[in-house]
Amino acid sequence: DSGRLQTIQVAGTTLSFAEIKAALQPAPTAGNDTLFGFTTNDLLEGGDGDDLIDGVSGNDTLRGGAGSDHIQGCGLLDGGDGGDYIAGSGELRGGAGDDAIYLSPADRTVSYAVYGGDGNDVISSYGFYNPPDSPTPAGSLIDGGLGNDTISLSAKDTFVHRAGDGVDTVSAGDSVIRMEGLKLSDLLLSNNWGNRLVIANKNAWQTDSVTISNYYASSTTRPVLRVLAESGTGYVDVSAAAVAAQTAVGNVMNNVLIGTEGADTLDGAAGDDQLQGRGGADVLYGSAGIDALYGGVGNDQLYGGSENDNLDGGEGDDLLDGGTGSDTLYANSGNDTLLGGSGDDQYSTWGIDYGSGSNLSIVENDATAGNLDKLVTDINPYRMLFQHVGNDLSITALGGAGSIVIKDWYAGASRHVETILGSGGDMSGNTSAWHYGTLQDTQVQSLVDAMVGFAPAPGQAQFTDATTLAAINQAWAITTEYYSD
Numbered sequence: 229d230s231g232r233l234q235t236i237q238v239a240g241t242t243l244s245f246a247e248i249k250a251a252l253q254p255a256p257t258a259g260n261d262t263l264f265g266f267t268t269n270d271l272l273e274g275g276d277g278d279d280l281i282d283g284v285s286g287n288d289t290l291r292g293g294a295g296s297d298h299i300q301g302c303g304l305l306d307g308g309d310g311g312d313y314i315a316g317s318g319e320l321r322g323g324a325g326d327d328a329i330y331l332s333p334a335d336r337t338v339s340y341a342v343y344g345g346d347g348n349d350v351i352s353s354y355g356f357y358n359p360p361d362s363p364t365p366a367g368s369l370i371d372g373g374l375g376n377d378t379i380s381l382s383a384k385d386t387f388v389h390r391a392g393d394g395v396d397t398v399s400a401g402d403s404v405i406r407m408e409g410l411k412l413s414d415l416l417l418s419n420n421w422g423n424r425l426v427i428a429n430k431n432a433w434q435t436d437s438v439t440i441s442n443y444y445a446s447s448t449t450r451p452v453l454r455v456l457a458e459s460g461t462g463y464v465d466v467s468a469a470a471v472a473a474q475t476a477v478g479n480v481m482n483n484v485l486i487g488t489e490g491a492d493t494l495d496g497a498a499g500d501d502q503l504q505g506r507g508g509a510d511v512l513y514g515s516a517g518i519d520a521l522y523g524g525v526g527n528d529q530l531y532g533g534s535e536n537d538n539l540d541g542g543e544g545d546d547l548l549d550g551g552t553g554s555d556t557l558y559a560n561s562g563n564d565t566l567l568g569g570s571g572d573d574q575y576s577t578w579g580i581d582y583g584s585g586s587n588l589s590i591v592e593n594d595a596t597a598g599n600l601d602k603l604v605t606d607i608n609p610y611r612m613l614f615q616h617v618g619n620d621l622s623i624t625a626l627g628g629a630g631s632i633v634i635k636d637w638y639a640g641a642s643r644h645v646e647t648i649l650g651s652g653g654d655m656s657g658n659t660s661a662w663h664y665g666t667l668q669d670t671q672v673q674s675l676v677d678a679m680v681g682f683a684p685a686p687g688q689a690q691f692t693d694a695t696t697l698a699a700i701n702q703a704w705a706i707t708t709e710y711y712s713d
Contacts, residue, residue, distance in 0.1 A: 256293060322349050337366050344372040352380040372396055389438050391429060397439045405438055405455045412457045417483050427455055565589045574602045582628030590634045595642035603645045608652030609665030609704045610690045614675040627689035644669040655690035662709045671703040
């Protein structure tokens with residue numbers, strides 16, 4: 229070729245370029261070798277030892293062999309056994325050992341492949357500088373192999389995780405996670421430690437999983453991630469991308485669906501699901517399974533479904549409907565409406581700020597024999613004012629601005645909450661006392677009658693007159709605990 233030495237003549241002997249190259253490429257040794265290639269397609273083998281191999285240019289085959297090798301170039305780069313550093317493009321293989329592999333493609337429109345092999349590997353796709361005006365990459369195949377690997381994917385990459393591969397952590401772009409040897413029914417999707425999406429083998433979730441780092445860090449820049457599981461004839465899309473959508477529907481797995489700052493519609497479908505609406509006026513459906521629904525900020529609607537669900541509307545004027553099953557419904561700031569439905573439901577008002585004017589409406593209509601619903605408050609029993617208002621029962625915390633209204637209490641026993649619990653510090657100056665009380669629905673009317681026409685004095689936060697206190701002590705089962713500062 230023009231510009232390249234073709235032959236060399238020494239003492240009447242002519243050596244071709246191939247003979248010159250062969251003479252300059254030593255055989256692999258058991259020591260720490262330093263090998264450099266040419267601009268042609270070279271074969272360099274380090275053998276045993278901690279070798280430095282640089283292919284320079286060309287489509288080379290570079291093999292490190294045993295030892296902790298440093299290999300860079302383009303072509304087939306194989307670290308062999310040992311903890312190797314491998315950088316370049318083509319087909320990169322770590323082999324056994326804890327390897328660091330950096331794929332920096334020579335042509336970003338070509339697909340490459342990285343195989344970590346056994347060991348806890350660190351693999352970065354497009355690990356070097358990626359100019360902002362570079363062409364759209366074709367995407368590469370990244371296979372971590374056995375071990376707990378840390379993977380950085382670029383757009384269009386496909387990461388392969390096989391059943392039993394270990395606990396892998398992935399930073400994903402718009403990528404594909406392919407779960408080989410795992411069917412849809414084998415997978416568990418969950419949200420772990422805030423911003424991580426965890427895709428686990430539910431039969432070995434502690435030792436076999438893929439964690440997508442910072443998946444929930446932003447609702448606007450979340451990657452478009454596809455998760456594929458085996459179907460017997462190919463792969464089925466788990467639709468992990470739907471986790472990030474404004475309208476998301478789960479599947480038979482235990483899903484974690486997290487919305488955006490907008491108005492989301494999330495449906496857990498079958499499985500024991502966790503749904504978080506975040507901001508906006510969201511609509512959340514637990515459907516089948518034992519579900520946990522959290523609305524977040526905004527005026528949300530939460531529907532539990534057929535099992536024993538937990539519903540928490542968060543901030544805003546929320547509607548919580550437990551459906552069938554023994555549900556727990558949590559009221560918070562805002563004017564919430566709680567419908568327990570059938571089952572032994574629990575209404576919790578611990579999230580209410582009674583000084584803010586929040587009003588809570590409870591709608592109960594379960595005529596099942598032996599039904600036991602419960603209202604749990606953090607109001608001192610000596611502070612609760614019971615009133616008959618229209619057809620409703622109103623409960624007000626003295627000194628507060630809001631109220632708890634049990635709708636249609638006077639329409640019949642099916643509208644009752646059977647047990648009311650109160651707890652809170654003494655409001656009459658005895659700061660070391662804490663009162664706990666249990667009130668049955670059959671005793672409520674005696675309190676309503678005793679408090680008819682009551683008008684609290686300005687700043688009054690607890691009943692103090694003997695007649696009302698006697699009625700409270702008669703109706704409630706109260707225990708008082710004393711503590712020291």
